[in-house]
Amino acid sequence: MTVGANESANRRDFLTKKAKEKRTIRERGFLWETRNRIFAWYGILMTGFIGISVPIFSELVFNRVDTRVREDLVEELETFESFVAQRSSDSDTFTEGDLKKIFQEFLYRQIPEDDTFLITFLNGRFYRSSPRGRPELLQEESELMRRWAKLTKKEQGEEKTSDPELGNILYLATPVIIDGQARGALVIAHTTAGEIQEATEVIIIVCYVLLVGLVLALILAWAASGKILVPLRSIASTARLISESNLNKRIPVQSSGEMGELATTFNKMLDRLQAALTTQKAFINDAGHELRTPIAIVRGHLELIGDDPQEQRETIELVIDELDRMNRIVDDLILLAKSERPDCLQLETIDISLLTQELYTKATALADRNWQLDAQATGLIVGDRQRLTQAVMNLTENAVQYTTETDTIAIGTAIGSNYVRLWVRDTGVGIAECDRERIFERFARASNSRRRSDGSGLGLSIVKAIAQAHGGRVELVSQLGIGSTFTLVLPLEPPQEKFRRK
Structure with missing residues (x-):
């Protein structure tokens, strides 16, 4: 009946301690718990990494698109110049009629990329284009077209527009020189709205993927942090079960890493504490037993001492002898205690x-x-x-x-x-x-x-x-x-x- 009552009392004390610890954690706040702090820091770092990565990725994508378009324009121009050089070398004279034929044949043979326009000018006026359908800014009467018609030297640039469906216009223009005069011109123009839209879609997809990855990473981080901290919880629960009368609990060592080393160190500490406690108990019992005997002898003789001087003298000698023995025991105990100190x-x-x-x-x-x-x-x-x-x-x-x-x-x-x-x-x-x-x-x-x-x-x-x-x-x-x-x-x-x- 007494054993059952003790077990119930121990169980009640354990539950009370548990409730107090939970209440203390709630009072200290969400971020006090190690798992929550690890999760919060991991979330902050991951979110910051994504927040920095998206703008950098976007800038790199747009720069890459711009570079590719400009390279395509240069390639188209080199193709035209090679075509003109080949045709002009076939005849001794190069007339305006030959230039028309060159423009016609080049536009017929060359199929431009999407959103790319090959525009030709002859004698300061628009001649033909491929494809024929062009946006409003590239119509014959526009200021940009009139400026290109009067080209006398190569020109490369970007024309900004307010039309979101058109975007900016990247262009590369070169005049065609006959008898030292600019008789015609070729303009290779590209509207950037399509590339920008495609790049934006790619960036949006990447953002979705990163967000999904972030959510999955946070879920895995929460689960992993819980698994990593299992030895710490085990240490805490074991420590709660330890008392001066019970040092038999040990933490199971499940790994050889830092947590395993922590559990091993904690177990060794418990071994030392248990050995020290066992030694202390035995020492106290033995010391009490050894000192109890001379104390009893001294007390017994002092209680029975009579009035006879000889008896008193013998009793005093015996008491002094027992006190000397007790003093030796105390001195030896002090020496043993000092021997455990490093100095x-x-x-x-x-x-x-x-x-x-x-x-x-x-x-x-x-x-x-x-x-x-x-x-x-x-x-x-x-x-x-x-x-x-x-x-x-x-x-x-x-x-x-x-x-x-x-x-x-x-x-x-x-x-x-x-x-x-x-x-x-x-x-x-x-x-x-x-x-x-x-x-x-x-x-x-x-x-x-x-x-x-x-x-x-x-x-x-x-x-x-x-x-x-x-x-x-x-x-x-x-x-x-x-x-x-x-x-x-x-x-x-x-x-x-x-x-x-x-």
Whole structure:
């Protein structure tokens, strides 16, 4: 009944959050949502592109039409001049009658293009044209025709009109010279209304196509933007389902691109948060358990303390001892917390040979054991001398607790090309294989533990944290009944120092 009530409450909270988010989106406006903004920008860019493209396209089409018409006029004129040159070379004399025959034969043979007019003049008067039907502006009595009839040199131009069915008139005119005088003329005229209409129809069709394309592009952009943003919605919905008590949700990775990378990064972040939360919970539980015992002891003895001075003295000594143990636990916890910060180390250049001798000297004072110095490396390393000493001494104290007076404890160092190794070896009880990973956890105890001290259970955790802070690791080789070897494998130069030098 309680589980069902919790599920209903969670569902109700989720729906309430969803409703609040929708209301917030409505309050922020249409363009606040990413999909709408992408769609709006895409629409603006596409519309602007079409708005710029249509005038440019229109100008290019009209210029192309004008160029083609002028080229046709030049081609017609070259044909006429070639025809006149051929006919004039056939006879020794070239008379006015010959010119009439030339005009007649040329107009008969040459079929003009649509809206093109071949107009001939003889002795300052209109003679013939092809085709015969001409617009009003090209009638015999018009001012333009009278001007062409008096041509004495080549002329090319454009006559503007107000007639939309006629358009402007592009023309190319050349006189025919006989005995040094202009006896006739040929005018090739073209009205532009037809080309303009055809070009306009083409532009209209292109505009329709572009508009249809714009609509289809916007529809596809709306659908594509929705599909692209699916991982973002998935992230948002997953984030809404995540709470401090539930970090199990993950986003499905469906691509290897930016969205896939985003989903992968988000999932890794959740993994780290879940691991941190799990560690935090375990740490709080273990720390509470470890601190609860000395607190209970202190409180129990203080509540039962009597008036006897001897009893009071013994109780005070016991209380002070428990408070010291609690203080050690707190100090160790603070050290572990600091070890996760990038500035936890005070790096310096260390002579490994002198450090090895110092470690060995300090270790021999801990207890009566068969102490040995396995190896003493020579060279310089970069590290935090105090933290390295603390790590090795923690390993040494751990070895003392698992050995007897007849057992051997050895310390040694060695330098390779990239790493330095510091180890503590003992011939004690050894560590079971199932405990070799767990003993580095906070407050962990080996299953076969026969510890002779009431330490905090944080020693090996501190060793591991110091090694990781130096960019290294801790290696363990152990066998039950034979002994254990703990080795710090550290780079000669920690990552923090390399980064600082760069």
